[in-house]
Amino acid sequence: MNKLFLTIIVFTIFIFPLSLFPHGVDISMINGGTGIEAKYGSGDPISYAEVIVYFPESDDEPFQSGVTDRNGRFLFFPDVDGKWKVVVNDGTGHGGIFYITVKDAVSVQDKTTDKSAGRGINILSGIMVIFGFTGILFFLLARRERKGRGNAHS
Numbered sequence: 656m657n658k659l660f661l662t663i664i665v666f667t668i669f670i671f672p673l674s675l676f677p678h679g680v681d682i683s684m685i686n687g688g689t690g691i692e693a694k695y696g697s698g699d700p701i702s703y704a705e706v707i708v709y710f711p712e713s714d715d716e717p718f719q720s721g722v723t724d725r726n727g728r729f730l731f732f733p734d735v736d737g738k739w740k741v742v743v744n745d746g747t748g749h750g751g752i753f754y755i756t757v758k759d760a761v762s763v764q765d766k767t768t769d770k771s772a773g774r775g776i777n778i779l780s781g782i783m784v785i786f787g788f789t790g791i792l793f794f795l796l797a798r799r800e801r802k803g804r805g806n807a808h809s
Contacts, residue, residue, distance in 0.1 A: 689757060703723060706721050709739065711737025711740075712737060736757050737757060738757075739755045
C-alpha cells in the first residue's frame with residue numbers, strides 16, 4: 656500500500672505540472688481580408704448567421720464556413736483570384752448570396768505577439784514543482800521519524 660501511495664505521489668508531481676505548461680499558441684494580426692456585412696431591410700445587422708464561402712467556379716466545394724459577428728460582418732482571406740460565392744443564412748429564411756471578385760490574391764502580413772503570460776505560467780509551474788518535491792521530502796522524513804519512535808518504544 657505504501658509503495659502504491661508513493662508511486663501515485665511521484666506520478667502526480669512529475670506529470671501534472673507538465674499539463675500546466677502552455678501549448679504553443681501564436682496569435683498574429685493579418686491585413687487584407689475580404690469581407691461582407693449582412694443587414695436586414697430595416698438596417699439591423701444579421702447577427703450570428705451561418706456563412707459559407709465557396710471557391711471560385713465551384714458550388715460544391717466550400718472554402719470556409721462560420722458565422723457573422725454581432726454586427727453582421729464576416730471576413731475571409733481568399734487565396735486565389737476569381738469570383739467567390741458567399742452564402743448567408745440566418746436560419747429563419749432570411750439571407751442571401753453575394754459574389755465577390757478577387758483580382759489579386761490577398762497577402763498575409765504577420766505582426767508580433769506578446770507572449771509574456773506564457774513566461775509567468777512557466778515560472779509558477781517551476782515553483783509548484785519545487786514545493787512538490789519539498790513536500791515529498793518532508794513527508795518521507797516525518798515517516799522515517801515516526802518509524803524510529805515506534806521501534807524505540809517496543
